[in-house]
Amino acid sequence: MAAETQLGANNLEAYFMPFTANRLFKANPRLLASAKGMHYTSTDGRRILDGTAGLWCVNAGHGRRRIVEAIQAQAREMDYAPSFQMSHPLTFELAARLATILPGDLDHVFFTNSGSESVDTALKIALAYHRSQGNPGRIKLIGRERGYHGVGFGGMSVGGIGPNRQQFGNLLGHVDHLPHTHAPDHNAFSRGQPQWGAHLADALEDRVALHGAETIACVIVEPMAGSTGVLVPPVGYLRRLREICDRHGIVLIFDEVITGFGRLGASFACEHFGVQADIITCAKGLTNAAVPMGAVAVRKHIYDSLMDREDSGIELFHGYTYSGHPLACAAALATLEIYREDDLFARAAEIAPDWEQAVHGLRDHPHVIDIRNIGMVAGIELEPRPGQPAARAYDVFLKCYEKGLLTRTTGDVIALSPPLVIERSEIDQLVAIIGESLREVA
Numbered sequence: 431m432a433a434e435t436q437l438g439a440n441n442l443e444a445y446f447m448p449f450t451a452n453r454l455f456k457a458n459p460r461l462l463a464s465a466k467g468m469h470y471t472s473t474d475g476r477r478i479l480d481g482t483a484g485l486w487c488v489n490a491g492h493g494r495r496r497i498v499e500a501i502q503a504q505a506r507e508m509d510y511a512p513s514f515q516m517s518h519p520l521t522f523e524l525a526a527r528l529a530t531i532l533p534g535d536l537d538h539v540f541f542t543n544s545g546s547e548s549v550d551t552a553l554k555i556a557l558a559y560h561r562s563q564g565n566p567g568r569i570k571l572i573g574r575e576r577g578y579h580g581v582g583f584g585g586m587s588v589g590g591i592g593p594n595r596q597q598f599g600n601l602l603g604h605v606d607h608l609p610h611t612h613a614p615d616h617n618a619f620s621r622g623q624p625q626w627g628a629h630l631a632d633a634l635e636d637r638v639a640l641h642g643a644e645t646i647a648c649v650i651v652e653p654m655a656g657s658t659g660v661l662v663p664p665v666g667y668l669r670r671l672r673e674i675c676d677r678h679g680i681v682l683i684f685d686e687v688i689t690g691f692g693r694l695g696a697s698f699a700c701e702h703f704g705v706q707a708d709i710i711t712c713a714k715g716l717t718n719a720a721v722p723m724g725a726v727a728v729r730k731h732i733y734d735s736l737m738d739r740e741d742s743g744i745e746l747f748h749g750y751t752y753s754g755h756p757l758a759c760a761a762a763l764a765t766l767e768i769y770r771e772d773d774l775f776a777r778a779a780e781i782a783p784d785w786e787q788a789v790h791g792l793r794d795h796p797h798v799i800d801i802r803n804i805g806m807v808a809g810i811e812l813e814p815r816p817g818q819p820a821a822r823a824y825d826v827f828l829k830c831y832e833k834g835l836l837t838r839t840t841g842d843v844i845a846l847s848p849p850l851v852i853e854r855s856e857i858d859q860l861v862a863i864i865g866e867s868l869r870e871v872a
């Protein structure tokens with residue numbers, strides 16, 4: 431029996447899908463059945479080139495044997511160990527391994543199960559850090575317009591994507607936002623980092639003047655904003671944020687859920703941009719997405735401050751049942767081994783110029799009003815159809831899928847982030863399919 435005929439309308443009804451137009455999807459479902467290397471296979475038997483590494487997460491390509499075998503072996507050995515007041519050796523091994531690739535003295539690692547949990551954990555650590563320093567008045571969290579930091583109440587509140595907030599009424603108090611850095615009038619069709627806009631970081635000085643530094647706990651930004659449509663930081667912008675945070679004792683958090691593990695051609699964006707964050711969040715590429723896992727890395731002075739107390743009690747009242755789950759640790763250790771053995775971050779840096787050249791080749795195609803890229807990421811922005819925001823890009827997404835390519839759209843931006851193992855011929859194929867699709871949509 432064909433897979434589709436097993437799937438009656440009733441079978442699709444029960445599942446309440448995340449960030450999906452449920453009714454539209456269920457009328458015309460797109461289901462994936464298997465994955466290997468650069469390709470998915472759909473339930474109707476078609477090969478689909480993965481232009482998005484799943485959801486920005488399968489950096490080493492699909493179905494890596496070493497990861498599969500590590501998960502299988504761990505499942506046989508020990509399925510689960512309690513994470514509070516108990517642990518198991520792989521958590522310590524993984525944290526120590528991560529510390530070797532984390533930039534600077536980001537040497538202490540807290541485990542979570544997702545990017546959203548990593549963000550809420552990071553915000554809580556920033557607040558707890560200031561309390562441990564005798565500064566309980568530092569409670570304000572500063573995010574940025576158009577930022578995406580997952581869907582927990584903390585991440586949603588510091589996040590700056592309208593629809594992700596508007597359905598839920600009032601969010602956390604004591605939150606403010608910096609302006610976003612998207613400036614098409616100055617920076618359209620920039621290759622890599624745009625030249626204009628470092629001064630946009632000075633808005634943080636304005637927030638300090640408004641609220642008082644003594645009330646501000648942290649600033650959280652994505653070093654390269656992915657989910658809002660690929661916004662690459664202007665040259666000098668992140669460094670300026672760092673300087674202002676230093677001046678005022680503000681904790682700087684980089685949300686590296688997308689940029690971590692090679693996406694920009696370096697281990698983390700901190701390394702790529704040469705700017706040290708105080709806390710970084712990650713997830714996605716940590717396990718090559720084979721088992722859900724996230725992590726928060728904190729600098730030594732933050733960890734030491736939390737540990738420096740007279741009593742021998744719990745230092746941080748926070749954690750998850752599945753923090754450092756054995757299967758996730760096994761998957762992450764195997765993943766880090768692949769990254770090292772294949773030198774995958776360096777490979778991403780090496781093919782990034784070809785990627786840039788190829789995606790900018792779409793510049794003169796219909797509807798294209800901007801193309802942005804950095805590392806192995808690109809955003810192609812389309813002119814919206816009058817009165818129908820996001821509809822044109824969604825049609826391109828559907829066309830590409832029909833033609834055997836998985837893309838992602840956010841608003842009127844086609845966001846691309848293939849596994850870092852993509853071959854040059856596959857880059858050409860990906861760009862050709864997008865080009866055809868752009869010509870075919872109204």
Ligand SMILES: Cc1ncc(COP(=O)(O)O)c(C=O)c1O
Pocket residue numbers: 543544545546547549578579580581652656657685686687688713714
């Ligand atoms: C920068 C950033 N932070 C947080 C998240 C949330 O991660 P998750 O969906 O694993 O909760 C994402 C997801 O795309 C992200 O891009």
